[in-house]
Amino acid sequence: MYGETNSNPNDTREFDAIYLGGGAAGRFGAAYCGALGGRVLIIDRWPFLGGSCPHQACVPHHLFSDCAAQLMLERTFSGKLWFQNLNDKIVSIKSIVELFRSGRVGPHAVMNYQSKEMLGLEFVLNAEARIINAHSVQVGDLKFHSKNLVLALGARPAISNLPGAQLKGVFNYQSFVEMLDYEPGNTVVVVGGGKTAIEYGCFFNATGRRTIVVARHQVMPMLKDAESRSYAIQMMAEQGMEFLENAELINIQSDEMGKVQAVSIQTAQGVIKVDTDFVFMALGERANTELVAQTIKLDLDDNGFIKVNRRMQTSIPCIYAVGDVTGPPMEMFKSRKEGVCAAKNIMGKVSEYRAIDYPDFMHTHYEVSWLGLGEEEARQRYANVKIMKLPPENPNGFDVGLPAGDRMMLYLMMKPRMSGFQKLIIDGDTRKILGAFHIGCGAKDGFQYLNHLMKQGLTIDELADMDELFISPSYFIQLCRLRAGDINLAWALK
Amino acid sequence: MYGETNSNPNDTREFDAIYLGGGAAGRFGAAYCGALGGRVLIIDRWPFLGGSCPHQACVPHHLFSDCAAQLMLERTFSGKLWFQNLNDKIVSIKSIVELFRSGRVGPHAVMNYQSKEMLGLEFVLNAEARIINAHSVQVGDLKFHSKNLVLALGARPAISNLPGAQLKGVFNYQSFVEMLDYEPGNTVVVVGGGKTAIEYGCFFNATGRRTIVVARHQVMPMLKDAESRSYAIQMMAEQGMEFLENAELINIQSDEMGKVQAVSIQTAQGVIKVDTDFVFMALGERANTELVAQTIKLDLDDNGFIKVNRRMQTSIPCIYAVGDVTGPPMEMFKSRKEGVCAAKNIMGKVSEYRAIDYPDFMHTHYEVSWLGLGEEEARQRYANVKIMKLPPENPNGFDVGLPAGDRMMLYLMMKPRMSGFQKLIIDGDTRKILGAFHIGCGAKDGFQYLNHLMKQGLTIDELADMDELFISPSYFIQLCRLRAGDINLAWALK
Numbered sequence: 003m004y005g006e007t008n009s010n011p012n013d014t015r016e017f018d019a020i021y022l023g024g025g026a027a028g029r030f031g032a033a034y035c036g037a038l039g040g041r042v043l044i045i046d047r048w049p050f051l052g053g054s055c056p057h058q059a060c061v062p063h064h065l066f067s068d069c070a071a072q073l074m075l076e077r078t079f080s081g082k083l084w085f086q087n088l089n090d091k092i093v094s095i096k097s098i099v100e101l102f103r104s105g106r107v108g109p110h111a112v113m114n115y116q117s118k119e120m121l122g123l124e125f126v127l128n129a130e131a132r133i134i135n136a137h138s139v140q141v142g143d144l145k146f147h148s149k150n151l152v153l154a155l156g157a158r159p160a161i162s163n164l165p166g167a168q169l170k171g172v173f174n175y176q177s178f179v180e181m182l183d184y185e186p187g188n189t190v191v192v193v194g195g196g197k198t199a200i201e202y203g204c205f206f207n208a209t210g211r212r213t214i215v216v217a218r219h220q221v222m223p224m225l226k227d228a229e230s231r232s233y234a235i236q237m238m239a240e241q242g243m244e245f246l247e248n249a250e251l252i253n254i255q256s257d258e259m260g261k262v263q264a265v266s267i268q269t270a271q272g273v274i275k276v277d278t279d280f281v282f283m284a285l286g287e288r289a290n291t292e293l294v295a296q297t298i299k300l301d302l303d304d305n306g307f308i309k310v311n312r313r314m315q316t317s318i319p320c321i322y323a324v325g326d327v328t329g330p331p332m333e334m335f336k337s338r339k340e341g342v343c344a345a346k347n348i349m350g351k352v353s354e355y356r357a358i359d360y361p362d363f364m365h366t367h368y369e370v371s372w373l374g375l376g377e378e379e380a381r382q383r384y385a386n387v388k389i390m391k392l393p394p395e396n397p398n399g400f401d402v403g404l405p406a407g408d409r410m411m412l413y414l415m416m417k418p419r420m421s422g423f424q425k426l427i428i429d430g431d432t433r434k435i436l437g438a439f440h441i442g443c444g445a446k447d448g449f450q451y452l453n454h455l456m457k458q459g460l461t462i463d464e465l466a467d468m469d470e471l472f473i474s475p476s477y478f479i480q481l482c483r484l485r486a487g488d489i490n491l492a493w494a495l496k
Numbered sequence: 497m498y499g500e501t502n503s504n505p506n507d508t509r510e511f512d513a514i515y516l517g518g519g520a521a522g523r524f525g526a527a528y529c530g531a532l533g534g535r536v537l538i539i540d541r542w543p544f545l546g547g548s549c550p551h552q553a554c555v556p557h558h559l560f561s562d563c564a565a566q567l568m569l570e571r572t573f574s575g576k577l578w579f580q581n582l583n584d585k586i587v588s589i590k591s592i593v594e595l596f597r598s599g600r601v602g603p604h605a606v607m608n609y610q611s612k613e614m615l616g617l618e619f620v621l622n623a624e625a626r627i628i629n630a631h632s633v634q635v636g637d638l639k640f641h642s643k644n645l646v647l648a649l650g651a652r653p654a655i656s657n658l659p660g661a662q663l664k665g666v667f668n669y670q671s672f673v674e675m676l677d678y679e680p681g682n683t684v685v686v687v688g689g690g691k692t693a694i695e696y697g698c699f700f701n702a703t704g705r706r707t708i709v710v711a712r713h714q715v716m717p718m719l720k721d722a723e724s725r726s727y728a729i730q731m732m733a734e735q736g737m738e739f740l741e742n743a744e745l746i747n748i749q750s751d752e753m754g755k756v757q758a759v760s761i762q763t764a765q766g767v768i769k770v771d772t773d774f775v776f777m778a779l780g781e782r783a784n785t786e787l788v789a790q791t792i793k794l795d796l797d798d799n800g801f802i803k804v805n806r807r808m809q810t811s812i813p814c815i816y817a818v819g820d821v822t823g824p825p826m827e828m829f830k831s832r833k834e835g836v837c838a839a840k841n842i843m844g845k846v847s848e849y850r851a852i853d854y855p856d857f858m859h860t861h862y863e864v865s866w867l868g869l870g871e872e873e874a875r876q877r878y879a880n881v882k883i884m885k886l887p888p889e890n891p892n893g894f895d896v897g898l899p900a901g902d903r904m905m906l907y908l909m910m911k912p913r914m915s916g917f918q919k920l921i922i923d924g925d926t927r928k929i930l931g932a933f934h935i936g937c938g939a940k941d942g943f944q945y946l947n948h949l950m951k952q953g954l955t956i957d958e959l960a961d962m963d964e965l966f967i968s969p970s971y972f973i974q975l976c977r978l979r980a981g982d983i984n985l986a987w988a989l990k
Contacts, residue, residue, distance in 0.1 A: 030977060037981030055966075061900060061908075064967045068905040072569070073578070083595065084567070084587040086580035093578040101577065105909030108897020115890055121978060334966030338977060342960075345981065360963040369902060369938075371965065396609055403602020406555060408863060408940065409903065411562040414555075415599030444863075446902065447969040448941035454962045455945060466836075468948045469854040471865065472549075472828030473558045475941040483524060483832060484615060487531030487839065 006049060006127045008118045015041045017148035019322075019348050020139050021341070022131055022293065025053015026334050027325025028154030029113070031341025033121045038349040042124065043146055044117075045139060049128035050110035051117045054156055058176045060334065061109060062102045063198075066205035067365035069098055071409075071443070073208035074241060074367040078417055092210035096185045103179065133297045136320050150320045150348050153294055153308060154341060157287035157326035162193070166254025171262035172281045175202065186280035188212060191265050193251050194284030195221035197364040200238075202282055204367045207243050214244045214276060216267050221245050224362065227376030229391075230439040233400070233423040234366050237441070240420075241367060246274070254281065289327045303329060312354035314344040322348070331357055361453035363446050368422065371449040374437030374456055377427055386430035388491050390481040392423070407475040409443040426478050430491045433461040444475030452478075462486050500543060500621045502612045509535045511642035513816075513842050514633050515835070516625055516787065519547015520828050521819025522648030523607070525835025527615045532843040536618065537640055538611075539633060543622040544604035545611045548650055552670045554828065555603060556596045557692075560699035561859035563592055565903075565937070567702035568735060568861040572911055586704035590679045597673065627791045630814050644814045644842050647788055647802060648835060651781035651820035656687070660748025665756035666775045669696065680774035682706060685759050687745050688778030689715035691858040694732075696776055698861045701737050708738045708770060710761050715739050718856065721870030723885075724933035727894070727917040728860050731935070734914075735861060740768070748775065783821045797823060806848035808838040816842070825851055855947035857940050862916065865943040868931030868950055871921055880924035882985050884975040886917070901969040903937040920972050924985045927955040938969030946972075956980050 018040035021028035029051050032042040048057065055061060073093060079085040117123040129141045139146050159174035161167060173182065175198055188211055192203040195217030207213035215221055225231040235245070246269055253266035262281055267274045289307045294300060301309040301317040307329035314322045322344040325337035336357040346353035361373040380387045392405040400419035413420040422442030429436050435456050438449065452460070466486035470479040485491060512534035515522035523545050526536040542551065549555060567587060573579040611617045626634045633640050653668035655661060667676065669692055682705055686697040689711030701707035709715055719725040729739070740763055747760035756775055761768045783801045788794060795803040795811040801823035808816045816838040819831035830851040840847035855867040874881045886899040894913035907914040916936030923930050929950050932943065946954070960980035964973040979985060 030974075033978045034981040037979060060967055061905075064900065064902060065905040065909060068903055069577075071903070072906075075566070076578075083591055084570075084582070084585075088578070091578075097577055101909050105897075108908065108912050109900060110897070112887065112890070112896040112898045115896075116888055119890070120888055333963075335963040335973075338974065339961075339963075342977060342981070357963075361965055363965040393606065394610055394614055396606070396613070402606040402609075403599075403604070404606045406558065406603060408558060409562055409565070409937070411555075411559040412566075414602065415559060415595050418602050443903070444938040444969075445941050446965045447939050448945055450962055450965055450968070450973060451942055451945035451949060454958075455949070464948075467833075468944055469827075469829040469833075469851075471855055471857040471940045471944055473554055474944070475938075479829075479944060480524075480832065483836060484527045485531060487528040487836075 006114070007125070009043065009124045009126065013041060017041050017043050017146065019150045019152050019345070020045060020146055020148040021152045021154050022139065023053065023154035023156055023325070024051040024125060024127070025154060025156050025325060026055055026337035027341035028053070028152065029117060030338035031152055031154065031324055031345045032123055033117070034342040035345035035348060036121065036123060038345060038351070040345070040349050043148070044123060044125040045129050045131045045141060046125065046127050047130060050114050051125065051127070052110060052113040055334065056106055056109040056113065058179050061106060062179050063175065063201055065102050066098065067201055070205045070208040070365070070367045075412065078420065079412060082416070088210070090210070092188065094185060095206070095209055096182060099179055099182050131293065133294055136298065136318055150322060152341070152344050153316070153321065153323040153327055154325045155290040155293060155327045157289050157332065159283070160285040160288045162283055162285060164251060164254060166256060166262065167283070169254060169256050169262045170260055171279050172254060172283060174283045178282065186211065187278065189276060189278040190214070190280045190282065191216060191251070191276055191278050192282045192284065195219060195223065195247070196284060196286070197224070199284035201365045202284065203243060204238060204365065206282070207241055208367060212242070212244070214246060216246045216249050216251055218248070218250055220247055224364070225370065225372060226379060227372065227425060227437065227439045228378055230372065230376070230423060230425055230441060234368070234370055234441050237368065237420065238366050287326060287332055289329070291327065305329065312356055313347045313352070314340055314355070315347070331360070333357070333360070335360065359453070359457055361449040363449070368441050369443050369446050371440045371446045372438065373449055373453045374435065375427060376437060376439070377425070380427045380436045384429045384431070384436065387436070388428040388430045389425065390428070390485070391425040392477050392481070405442065405477055406473050407442055407444060408473065424476055426481060428462055428491070433463060433491070435460045435462065435465065438478060440476050442475060448476060462491070500608070501619070503537065503618045503620065507535060511535050511537050511640065513644045513646050513839070514539060514640055514642040515646045515648050516633065517547065517648035517650055517819070518545040518619060518621070519648060519650050519819060520549055520831035521835035522547070522646065523611060524832035525646055525648065525818055525839045526617055527611070528836040529839035529842060530615065530617060532839060532845070534839070534843050537642070538617060538619040539623050539625045539635060540619065540621050541624060544608050545619065545621070546604060546607040549828065550600055550603040550607065552673050555600060556673050557669065557695055557859070559596050560592065561695055564699045564702040564859070564861045569906065572914065573906060576910070582704070584704070586682065588679060589700070589703055590676060593673055593676050625787065627788055630792065630812055644816060646835070646838050647810070647815065647817040647821055648819045649784040649787060649821045651783050651826065653777070654779040654782045656777055656779060658745060658748060660750060660756065661777070663748060663750050663756045664754055665773050666748060666777060668777045672776065680705065681772065683770060683772040684708070684774045684776065685710060685745070685770055685772050686776045686778065689713060689717065689741070690778060690780070691718070693778035695859045696778065697737060698732060698859065700776070701735055702861060706736070706738070708740060710740045710743050710745055712742070712744055714741055718858070719864065719866060720873060721866065721919060721931065721933045722872055724866065724870070724917060724919055724935060728862070728864055728935050731862065731914065732860050781820060781826055783823070785821065799823065806850055807841045807846070808834055808849070809841070825854070827851070827854070829854065853947070853951055855943040857943070862935050863937050863940050865934045865940045866932065867943055867947045868929065869921060870931060870933070871919070874921045874930045878923045878925070878930065881930070882922040882924045883919065884922070884979070885919040886971050886975070899936065899971055900967050901936055901938060902967065918970055920975060922956055922985070927957060927985070929954045929956065929959065932972060934970050936969060942970060956985070
């Protein structure tokens with residue numbers, strides 16, 4: 003009924019919190035609660051801590067995105083230098099998924115180790131919990147009592163209602179890593195326009211398969227700077243990605259074995275039929291609320307996520323909810339910080355949290371990082387917007403020899419249009435940074451700190467005075483330094 | 497006598513500064529001087545702006561380091577997934593150098609464009625200048641007069657005095673990209689233990705050649721954290737790099753055609769003879785002072801670099817010197833900021849600069865970023881040092897499934913010891929960050945901002961409150977968050 007357990011029989015204190023779910027929100031919340039001196043227990047249905055991230059979500063996605071970046075490079079240089087000829091070659095998806103299945107035990111093990119040996123967390127894993135009431139949880143024949151419950155139950159991919167959505171060959175990010183047992187054919191259909199759709203779509207494309215992305219509205223709507231979004235989409239299109247926007251999957255057809263063999267797509271130009279044995283659905287997330295709903299009635303929002311106040315309390319104050327189960331953004335920092343926020347409140351340190359003004363990130367074949375305002379919104383809100391970007395406005399467009407950055411150098415030398423795009427948006431009056439966008443490699447980590455600095459009011463002058471590590475993935479520091487001497491910031495840019 | 501010129505005949509103002517040299521220091525200094533309202537002229541001997549960086553130094557090094565990272569990955573996965581079999585295969589160095597020679601015109605062109613069209617700089621390129629006096633420079637039959645001269649003349653590789661150092665087959669980073677006209681054989685000898693030696697050495701190694709690094713003292717002495725340095729060196733050794741420390745090249749032998757065919761190396765264990773047709777010397781830099789020495793006598797330091805005060809003035813106050821010509825660190829930010837510092841002083845804004853407390857970076861096959869104190873020095877200076885690192889101390893050493901980061905995911909899945917190492921050093925009393933070390937990919941850009949924040953007194957609590965972009969190249973934010981709740985930071989680490 004339950005598996006690995008790390009509990010301290012010598013600790014007779016009542017639990018301050020039981021975290022139901024040991025993923026990003028639960029594990030970080032429990033660790034913080036413990037660090038504050040509380041006694042916490044994590045109960046998780048999986049035999050490891052870390053939740054869906056290392057098992058089905060972030061870690062596999064990052065593996066697949068690494069493969070996409072690597073394959074794009076190898077295809078671009080196919081037959082040149084030492085590169086093998088990958089032209090027209092299709093790469094096995096199944097073997098990469100199998101690599102992930104065997105490799106994911108590594109992060110599992112180290113997170114268990116860290117939680118047990120370094121953080122001293124108490125937990126019961128591989129356990130089906132049942133909530134008895136707002137203070138009690140049962141696991142098999144064990145009952146645990148706690149001052150508070152914290153629901154860190156996560157979310158799972160939304161399932162399409164379309165007939166045929168249950169056919170073999172129709173996947174989401176979860177079933178893809180758990181269930182794939184055949185080599186997909188030459189054509190992939192991806193349904194959705196958000197991060198997951200684009201990230202997995204680029205991977206499928208990079209394996210050499212025709213990849214059609216079917217989006218109900220726009221693809222990549224979250225990337226608010228039009229020029230940055232345009233570069234990202236153009237680079238995907240040049241890799242052969244096909245985008246059907248304002249389109250909808252209307253039919254999934256089965257072969258005689260019950261496996262998908264074709265789909266029909268409604269577009270503005272009419273219905274398109276595509277033969278495929280592999281459909282990937284990325285339709286968003288649904289909260290895992292079933293466990294709690296068996297016993298307790300909590301207020302949910304219109305999308306079924308558990309409603310919480312800024313202290314992470316549900317409609318029953320001693321029951322907290324944190325992480326994906328409370329709704330978007332489905333990001334690691336948000337889950338973890340909600341877990342920590344609940345821990346603080348449980349331990350008597352009043353704390354409020356809501357995810358706003360955060361940096362953001364997604365993969366195409368590239369790493370795409372952004373923060374703050376896009377140019378269009380900046381111009382609506384500020385009278386004197388200044389733009390710095392690489393490549394600069396110039397007669398050759400993207401086909402020029404900058405930016406250059408780590409892991410982009412081969413592109414720079416042979417196909418410079420592929421070496422990335424970056425943009426900094428500045429209020430010319432206050433000289434403050436309003437937004438930053440980067441498509442390339444290696445800027446993501448910096449965006450974490452840059453976002454923190456921007457919220458403190460970072461100016462072009464402060465940026466210009468930092469010490470860049472050249473060749474820098476982002477050129478923001480040096481671009482600022484070239485211009486900061488001008489009190490009017492009147493450089494010859496649009 | 498001189499080539500491309502962009503000067504403004506309608507501008508009758510006297511020049512505020514003539515920058516001799518349009519590299520990092522000269523171009524940035526001139527741009528800043530212009531932004532401050534000054535009139536500036538750049539004179540450069542090359543037909544492009546940007547200096548040695550895009551032509552012989554940073555850009556080729558980064559290309560070669562990208563190749564090293566790429567080749568290490570392909571060798572590690574040789575024959576697995578879609579990867580070709582590179583076992584025992586030697587990759588052409590010459591073709592990569594040729595790619596660089598053809599590709600470097602791209603960055604040249606865009607820097608000329610940016611300087612002319614966007615920054616409005618006046619310049620004379622492809623020009624041999626002669627300094628007439630502290631206010632006058634001659635180029636062919638043109639004479640230019642200026643209130644100030646700024647010497648941004650750069651540096652060049654030091655040349656060994658050893659007999660045979662002039663043989664064909666003995667290179668430095670400059671002659672390597674300019675002169676290589678044959679395919680090096682199977683064994684490379686690299687002389688030096690600093691950044692250039694290691695960076696080029698890793699590239700040669702990654703091409704499949706036996707690579708022996710001969711260092712007079714330690715290799716990588718600049719990486720002050722012993723554990724981080726040890727990881728970096730261990731990973732190089734596992735790629736087959738051979739290190740001879742406390743060793744010295746004592747003899748270079750020629751074949752009958754005047755090309756190197758062997759070297760003798762003095763080690764503590766005796767003299768080793770190595771057959772090789774390719775020796776790479778990385779012995780540091782010498783200042784380009786000849787142009788100025790023809791006419792003007794300036795104070796030089798013991799290593800021949802031009803002495804400057806913190807306003808970048810030489811021993812003749814209206815002559816400034818900036819960039820590599822003033823000595824180490826030979827880093828882009830230092831050159832550029834010295835150029836800017838001179839510009840400010842020339843334009844009447846008193847400014848002082850000295851490169852201290854900067855972040856640092858180098859390539860092995862990995863990206864290696866660091867800032868602040870290593871653990872050993874931190875423990876000497878602080879009583880209560882706390883360490884967080886990935887992988888954590890654990891019975892399996894590096895062979896565990898963290899860290900995981902972009903471009904490290906394939907390693908994580910199959911050879912986790914290769915997925916990187918990272919370490920954060922904290923003063924447990926003030927909770928301030930003392931140092932950070934990262935070996936992997938994608939953390940470099942962040943170290944620029946992290947260093948700025950650390951100088952402002954960044955604490956574990958502030959880091960813990962930032963929004964990480966997961967999977968993060970560095971785990972500093974999340975590692976802090978797991979522990980920051982503990983007022984004693986008494987977690988179970990050494």
